[in-house]
Amino acid sequence: MTHHSLDDRGIEVIIGNLLRAGVLIAATVVVAGAVIYLSHYALQPANFRVFRGEAAALRSLPAIAKGTLHLDGKSIIQFGLLLLIATPVARVIFSVIGFADERDHLYVGLTLIVLAVLLYSLIGSGVA
Amino acid sequence: MTILAFTVLIALGSLIAGFLGALTGLGGGVVIVPLLALVFGVDIRYAIGASLVSVIATSSGAAAAYVREGYSNIRIGMFLEIATTVGAIVGAMIATHVTTNAIGIIFGLVLLYSAFLSGRQQPDVPIDATPDRIAGALRLNGSYPVGTGMRAYTVHRVPLGFSLMFGAGTLSGLLGIGSGAIKVIAMDQAMGIPFKVSTTTSNFMIGVTAAASAGIYLSRGYIDPGIAMPVMLGVLGGSVLGARVLVRARTKWLRVIFSAAIVVLAVEMIYNGFSGKL
Numbered sequence: 137m138t139h140h141s142l143d144d145r146g147i148e149v150i151i152g153n154l155l156r157a158g159v160l161i162a163a164t165v166v167v168a169g170a171v172i173y174l175s176h177y178a179l180q181p182a183n184f185r186v187f188r189g190e191a192a193a194l195r196s197l198p199a200i201a202k203g204t205l206h207l208d209g210k211s212i213i214q215f216g217l218l219l220l221i222a223t224p225v226a227r228v229i230f231s232v233i234g235f236a237d238e239r240d241h242l243y244v245g246l247t248l249i250v251l252a253v254l255l256y257s258l259i260g261s262g263v264a
Numbered sequence: 265m266t267i268l269a270f271t272v273l274i275a276l277g278s279l280i281a282g283f284l285g286a287l288t289g290l291g292g293g294v295v296i297v298p299l300l301a302l303v304f305g306v307d308i309r310y311a312i313g314a315s316l317v318s319v320i321a322t323s324s325g326a327a328a329a330y331v332r333e334g335y336s337n338i339r340i341g342m343f344l345e346i347a348t349t350v351g352a353i354v355g356a357m358i359a360t361h362v363t364t365n366a367i368g369i370i371f372g373l374v375l376l377y378s379a380f381l382s383g384r385q386q387p388d389v390p391i392d393a394t395p396d397r398i399a400g401a402l403r404l405n406g407s408y409p410v411g412t413g414m415r416a417y418t419v420h421r422v423p424l425g426f427s428l429m430f431g432a433g434t435l436s437g438l439l440g441i442g443s444g445a446i447k448v449i450a451m452d453q454a455m456g457i458p459f460k461v462s463t464t465t466s467n468f469m470i471g472v473t474a475a476a477s478a479g480i481y482l483s484r485g486y487i488d489p490g491i492a493m494p495v496m497l498g499v500l501g502g503s504v505l506g507a508r509v510l511v512r513a514r515t516k517w518l519r520v521i522f523s524a525a526i527v528v529l530a531v532e533m534i535y536n537g538f539s540g541k542l
Contacts, residue, residue: 148331148336148338149328149331149332151327151331152327152328152329152330152331152332153328155324155325155327155328156324156325156327156328158324159321159324159325159500162321163321163496163497163500166493166496166497167497169489169493170271170493170494170497173489173490173493174267174268174271177267177490178266178267178268179266179267179268180266180267181265181266181267182265182266182267182269182270182271182490184270184304184305184306184307184310184488184490184491185305185306185307186307187307187309187310187364189484189485189486190485190486190487190488191485194485194487194489195482195483195484195485196483209489210489210490211489213489213490213492213493214482214487214489217317217482217487217489217492217496218482220317220320220321220324220496221317221320221475221478221479221482222475223320223324223471223475224320224323224324224471224472224474224475225475227324227327227468227471227472228345228472231338231342242402242403243339243342246342246343246346247342249346250342250345250346250349250472253346253349253350253353253476254349254472254475254476256353257349257352257353257356257475257476257477257479257480258479261479261480261482261483261484262483263479263482263483264479
């Protein structure tokens with residue numbers, strides 16, 4: 137029997153399921169953060185009309201991770217959102233692996249360009 | 265209004281937006297920003313940040329459902345994502361240099377243009393059109409399921425489609441939308457890709473495009489957990505429902521309903537932008 141790699145659609149279905157799992161994990165983290173957040177702030181007045189910008193504690197991965205470890209509701213929500221932002225990055229990484237498995241060098245190259253742009257954005261902005 | 269009531273109402277509104285976004289293949293973001301800014305009076309920068317996060321949730325969450333139907337074309341998507349991600353970074357950079365009212369006006373104009381294009385009859389690509397050499401070299405041509413089996417299609421005008429995708433990415437980064445409408449137009453009208461293939465391929469491109477600017481927004485403090493949380497959870501729930509209906513739904517009516525809804529939102533965004541209320 138010759139080695140037969142998965143076709144595009146087979147790989148895509150696996151990637152799709154992994155992404156859905158990632159989104160579910162991110163959503164679960166956000167819900168957990170929401171419970172803590174609402175238990176502290178539920179009855180306070182909502183004011184999102186005025187833009188203040190988030191505190192530094194909610195703007196970068198190291199700071200958000202620190203707040204998450206202290207079980208701060210807002211930090212946990214933000215951590216879940218970061219997990220969510222990571223899912224498309226994971227999809228691109230999986231695609232590189234999928235194309236490499238098919239020995240499709242052209243698309244390994246094209247997909248690596250997309251990955252480089254994403255990492256440039258996340259690292260360059262100071263999030264990761 | 266208390267934070268609890270605010271959270272619940274935004275989650276409900278986002279649920280409906282996510283449902284419509286998934287049905288039209290255009291993402292929830294296109295409705296989320298006007299909803300938050302016009303109905304809930306949220307600062308447009310927070311609205312854009314929350315919207316960006318929600319379009320990622322929609323795109324990643326529904327990927328498996330769309331792929332299983334066999335419509336999306338990963339090579340077309342990946343190739344065009346080079347243009348959309350670079351565009352998204354450019355858009356996020358521009359966003360710091362323009363006022364919120366200007367963003368509102370641009371947002372409204374983009375909505376109007378999307379409504380106009382998606383409401384228009386789609387010209388049929390001639391069957392005997394010469395295949396594009398670039399499309400052949402990049403192996404973009406594919407096939408998709410129809411009632412009786414698979415139907416092959418060829419991809420045309422790749423440079424035009426690629427340029428439009430750069431524009432779609434820029435608007436995504438500037439306005440916090442998935443730019444699904446423009447991505448679909450670039451594929452089905454410029455490149456001659458079948459509508460169902462265009463909408464589903466657009467869906468998975470939206471997440472990668474939005475991720476390219478989401479980091480920039482988060483680091484700038486535009487993503488507020490109190491707003492992004494109900495928006496993300498609501499849009500996600502709505503998009504899960506919408507994805508189940510998509511394959512059965514008729515695209516013609518989807519376009520008509522979508523166009524009517526966004527025209528109303530567009531006019532209000534432009535009006536509020538000019539009167540300095542954003």
